[in-house]
Amino acid sequence: MSNQSGRFGIHGGQYIPETLMNAVIELEQAYNFYKNDKAFNHELEQLFNEYAGRPSRLYYASRMTEDLHGAKIYLKREDLNHTGAHKINNVLGQALLAKKMGKTRLIAETGAGQHGVATATAAALMGLSCVVFMGEEDTRRQALNVYKMRLLGAEVISVKTGTGTLKDAVSEAFREWTSRIADTHYCLGSVMGPHPFPTIVRDFQSVISREIKAQILQRENKLPDYVIACVGGGSNAMGSFWHFINDKSVKLIGCEAAGRGINTPETAATIATGRLGIFHGMKSYFCQDNYGQIAPVYSISAGLDYPGIGPEHAYLHDIKRASYVPVTDEEAVNAFEYLSRTEGIIPAIESAHAVSHAIKLAKTLSRENIIVITISGRGDKDCAAIARYRGENINE
Ligand SMILES: *Cc1c(COP(=O)(O)O)cnc(C)c1O
Numbered sequence: 001m002s003n004q005s006g007r008f009g010i011h012g013g014q015y016i017p018e019t020l021m022n023a024v025i026e027l028e029q030a031y032n033f034y035k036n037d038k039a040f041n042h043e044l045e046q047l048f049n050e051y052a053g054r055p056s057r058l059y060y061a062s063r064m065t066e067d068l069h070g071a072k073i074y075l076k077r078e079d080l081n082h083t084g085a086h087k088i089n090n091v092l093g094q095a096l097l098a099k100k101m102g103k104t105r106l107i108a109e110t111g112a113g114q115h116g117v118a119t120a121t122a123a124a125l126m127g128l129s130c131v132v133f134m135g136e137e138d139t140r141r142q143a144l145n146v147y148k149m150r151l152l153g154a155e156v157i158s159v160k161t162g163t164g165t166l167k168d169a170v171s172e173a174f175r176e177w178t179s180r181i182a183d184t185h186y187c188l189g190s191v192m193g194p195h196p197f198p199t200i201v202r203d204f205q206s207v208i209s210r211e212i213k214a215q216i217l218q219r220e221n222k223l224p225d226y227v228i229a230c231v232g233g234g235s236n237a238m239g240s241f242w243h244f245i246n247d248k249s250v251k252l253i254g255c256e257a258a259g260r261g262i263n264t265p266e267t268a269a270t271i272a273t274g275r276l277g278i279f280h281g282m283k284s285y286f287c288q289d290n291y292g293q294i295a296p297v298y299s300i301s302a303g304l305d306y307p308g309i310g311p312e313h314a315y316l317h318d319i320k321r322a323s324y325v326p327v328t329d330e331e332a333v334n335a336f337e338y339l340s341r342t343e344g345i346i347p348a349i350e351s352a353h354a355v356s357h358a359i360k361l362a363k364t365l366s367r368e369n370i371i372v373i374t375i376s377g378r379g380d381k382d383c384a385a386i387a388r389y390r391g392e393n394i395n396e
Contacts, residue, residue, distance in 0.1 A: 005195060006194070006195020006196055006198065006199060007195075008198070008311045008312045008314065008315035009314075009315040009318050009319065010276075010283065010315075010318075011282070011283050011284050011311035011312070011314040011315050011318075012195055012198060012282055012283060012284070012311035012312070012315075013194070013195060013281075013282060013283050013311075014194040014195050014281060015194065015278045015281050015282060015283065016174075016194045016281045017178065019178045020174070020177065020178050020181075020194075020281075022181065023177060023178075023181040023186075024194055024195065024196065026101070026181075027101075027185075027196060027200075028195070028196040030097060030100065030101045031097060031196055031199075031200055034097055034100055035203065040096065040097075040100065043096060044092065044093055044096055047092045047096065048089070048092065048207065051082060051092070051125065052081050052082045052088045052089065052092060053080060053081055053082050054081070054089075054207065054211070055211045055215070056076060056077045056078050056080050056081055056208075056211065057076075057077040057080060058074050058075070058076055058077070058211070058212060058215035058216060058219070058372070059074065059075045059076075059077055060072070060073075060074055060219070061073040061074065061075050061342075061343050063342050063343055064339070064342050064343055064359075064362075065362075065367075067342055068359060068362045068363050069363070070361075070362035070363045070364065070365045070366065070367075070369070071225070071226075071361070071362040071365035071366065071367070071369035071370060071371045072220075072367060072369065072370045072371070073358065073362055073370075073371050073373065074216065074219075074224070074370065074371070074372045074373070075343075075345070075372075075373050075374075075375050076208060076211075076212050076240065076372055076373070076374045076375060077375055078208065078236065078374060078375055078376050078377060079345070079347065079348065079351070079375045079376070079377050079378035079379075080378075082121075083114075083117060083118050083121055084114075084348075084377050084378040084380070084381075085114055085118070085236075085348065085376055085377030085378070086205060086208065086235065086236040086239065086374075086376045086377065087114055087115050087118040087189065087235075087377075088118050088121070088122070089204050089205050089207055089208070089239065090118075090189070090201050090204040090205055090235060091115070091118040091119050091121070091122045091187060091189075092122055092204075093200070093203075093204030094106075094122075094185065094187045094188075094200065094201075094204070095119070095122035095123065095125075095126050095128065095185075095187065096126070097185070097200075098128065098185035098187070099126055099128065101185065103128070103183055103184060103185040104128060104129060104183050105128060105129045105130070105131070105180075105183050105184045105185070106119055106122070106123050106128050106129070106130045106131075106184070106185055106186075106187045107130070107131045107132070107133065107173050107176055107177060107184055107185075107186050107187065108130070108131075108132050108133070108173065108186070108187045108188070108189060109132075109133050109134075109166065109169040109170045109172070109173040109188070109189060110132050110133070110134050110138070110145075110149075110166075110169060110189065111134075111135070111138055111165065111166035111169065111302050111303065111305060111306070112138065112141075112142050112145065112302030112303050112305075112381070113134065113138070113142040113144075113145025113146065113148070113149065114145070114303060114377065114381075115189035115190075116132040116134060116145060116149050116154070116156070117145050117148050117149055117152070118189075119132060119154070119187050119189075120132060120148070120149040120152035120153065120154035121152055122187075123152070123153065123154060124152045124153050129153075130149075130152075130153065130154035130155070131154065131155045131156075131157060131176070132149050132154050132155070132156050132157070133157050133159050133169040133170075133172045133173045133176070134146070134156055134157070134158060134159060134169050135158075135159050135162075135163070135164040135165040135166060135168050135169050136158045136159060136160045136164035137163065137164040137165050138164070138165055138166065138169070138302070139156065139158045141302070142302070144381075145381075157172070159172045163296055165305070166302075166305060166306055167279075167280070167294060167306065167307060170188075170193075170280055171280070173186055173188075174186070174193075174280070174281070188201065189201075189233070189235070190232060190233025190234060190235040190306075190310060191205070191233055191234045191235045191238045191310035191311075191312060191313070192233040192234070192280060192282060192284075192306075192308065192309075192310045192311070193280055193281045193282060194280075194281030194282055195282075197281075198282070198310050198311055198312055201235050201238070202235070202238040202239065202242060202310075202312060204239075205235050205236065205238060205239025205242075206238075206239050206242040206243060207239065208236065208239035208240045208242075208374060209227070209239060209240050209241060209242045209243035209244055210242075210243050212224075212227070212240065212243075212244075212372055213243050213244065216370065216372065220370060222370070223244070223247055223249060223250050223370075224244075224250060224370040224371065224372045225249070225250065225251060225365070225369045225370050225371065226250070226251045226252075226253060226358075226361065226369070226370070226371045226372065227240050227241060227244055227250060227251075227252050227253070227371075227372045227374070228253045228254075228255065228354045228357055228358050228361070228371060228372070228373050228374070229241070229253075229254060229255070229354050229373070229374040229376065230254070230255045230256075230257075230301075230303075230304060230350045230351055230352075230353040230354045230374075230376060231254035231255060231256050231304070231309060231313060231324065232257070232268075232301075232303050232304040232305070232306050232350065233306055233308070233309065233310050234254065234309055234310035234312070234313040235310070236374055236376040237254045237313065237374070238310060238312060238313065239374075240372075240374040241316070241322060245316075245321060251323070252316070252321065252322035252323070253322065253323055253324070253325060253357065253361075254271075254313060254322055254323070254324045254325070255324075255325055255326075255327045255353040255354045255356070255357045256268065256269040256270060256271060256272060256304070256309075256324055256325070256326050256327070256353070257269060257299030257300075257301055257304035257305065257326075257327065257329075257332075257350075257353060258272070258299075258326035258327055258328045258329075258331075259297070259298040259299045259300070259328065259329055260298070260328065260329060261328055262326050265295075265296075265298075266298040267287070267297065267298060267299070267326070268287065268297035268298060268299040268304055268305050268306065268307065269287075269326040270285050270286065270287055270306075270307065270308055270309040271285060271309060271313075271314075271317055271324035271326075272324070272326045273287055274286050274287045274288065274307075274308070274309070275288055277292060277294075277308075279294055279307075279308055280308065282308075282310075282311050283311065284308055284309055284310065284311045284313075284314040285308065285309055285314050285317075286307055286308040286309075287307040287308070288307075294307050294308075295307060299329065300329040300332065300333065300349060300385065300389065301329075301332065301348075301349040301350045301352075301353065301382075303348065303349075303350040303376075303377075304350050304353065309324075325357055327353040327354075327356045327357055329389070331353075331356040332349055332352040332353045332356055333349070333352070333386055333389055333390075334356065335347075335352040335353070335355040335356035335359060336349055336352040336355075336379060336382070336386055337386075338355070338359065339352065339355050340379070345375065346378060346379035346380065346383070347375050347377070347378070347379050348375070348376055348377035348378060348379050348381070348382060349379065349382040349385070349386065350376055350377060351373075351374070351375045351376045351377060351379075352379070354373050354374060354375075354376075355373055355375075358371050358373045
């Protein structure tokens with residue numbers, strides 16, 4: 001869908017300092033070669049299957065379906081992957097690519113620590129050294145993931161600039177990459193940043209929709225009516241949408257974090273509240289203040305707490321191929337509890353945003369309709385925070 005320079009309509013591109021151009025050109029050339037290389041794809045498939053535990057299940061949520069008296073609901077269980085989320089798909093792909101390129105060191109940004117842990121995991125598996133940039137505020141909030149990354153052999157660098165959160169960690173990782181291109185690959189965690197990252201990450205995550213399509217055709221002998229996924233930068237959603245984009249009967253819905261509501265400053269809903277801008281090397285929609293500065297964003301879900309959206313999503317929104325809906329903290333927490341009680345599956349609070357919208361939608365449909373919800377990750381990491389949200393205090 002992207003052209004040579006990585007444009008998605010008016011979005012995307014490469015808005016980066018000249019010093020980084022060589023790095024992204026080298027990466028693009030390597031990727032263009034390896035994406036069609038039989039041995040590379042075979043090796044990646046082995047890693048997906050033997051290490052990450054793919055294919056992930058497409059589970060028929062019968063109790064939820066009965067309870068809602070509407071559409072048939074299936075869950076794509078990315079929460080069952082090794083390390084507990086979809087992030088491992090992208091990270092295994094990029095780590096393998098880095099290795100083929102002769103790089104010996106991975107760097108990554110992380111917010112809640114999920115992408116950092118996945119990158120540290122792949123680095124350990126492939127014998128690469130690993131440095132993860134994480135906002136100082138986030139290292140405090142996610143101490144367990146900092147421990148895990150160090151346990152896996154990674155160095156965690158606490159970023160003190162700006163608000164000490166995810167966007168600052170991304171900026172710092174780009175800065176580091178600029179100064180050390182020869183031996184280092186920047187393993188970016190979502191479908192964002194300058195070309196070719198949005199395309200590379202989407203391709204590695206597209207295994208999700210490739211599997212959904214084969215699995216649903218086998219079970220139902222037809223395509224789903226809806227595919228619903230949560231959107232931070234947008235990688236699990238792009239991966240879930242990709243193989244359905246040309247199937248016009250399949251409606252694609254991305255669920256953004258509305259936080260305390262899209263009419264409050266405490267939100268991370270980029271499509272609902274953002275404007276066109278340029279940040280982190282790409283043109284897309286971003287939450288901004290009146291001066292065009294990136295606004296501080298908020299969500300109960302650290303994985304959706306990013307002030308922008310990947311450029312391909314911005315394009316799918318522009319051409320109305322996908323729609324994007326805001327879901328509040330309160331709605332997501334309700335869905336987190338609902339799925340736990342109804343199906344015995346504790347979803348990541350990020351994924352609960354998609355579950356929440358699916359619950360609303362399913363009630364308006366009939367048993368003829370099929371909804372697939374991507375459960376991007378598991379919810380163990382969120383239990384303490386949700387308990388706190390409900391006024392309970394548990395020891396982590
Ligand atoms: C990181 C993360 C997300 C958000 O990232 P996307 O790139 O939008 O997919 C969603 N769910 C989980 C479980 C995550 O770890």
